[in-house]
Amino acid sequence: MNVFFGIVIVGLMIMVVITLVRGIIAFLNSTKEDLNRAPGDGPTPNQLLQNKLMFKRIQYQAAAILVCAVLLAMAR
Template sequence: MTTFFVIVLVVLMGLVVYSLVRGIVAFLKSTKMDLEREDTGGATEMQLMQNKMMFARIKYQALAVVVVAVLLAISS
């Protein structure tokens, strides 16, 4: 059972890194696009992607914390 939770934890950590990198890339692209565009108001596609990826990162981190808490409860 512990092995299962460790595998789940490693997968969640990978998803955290993946969503973090995608969010940073979207941030860099949105910054470049914001400098080049006229002010039309509203969020751009890259800004929406950045928000989506950062929310996914928080979600995966929360799930990873829950898995660690379960692992600690099992090991006690």
């Protein structure tokens, strides 16, 4: 069972890194036009993608912490 949870934790860590890299790439793709837009125009599709990827990264991190907590609880 510990091996299973270890594999799950490693998989979640890989997903965190992947979404982090994708988010950084999306951030780097933002143009000066995106940054100089009027505040009332709403978010651009690129900004929505950045927000979505940040939220996914937080979800993967929370899941990894939860699996670690379960693994530690089972170790007692």
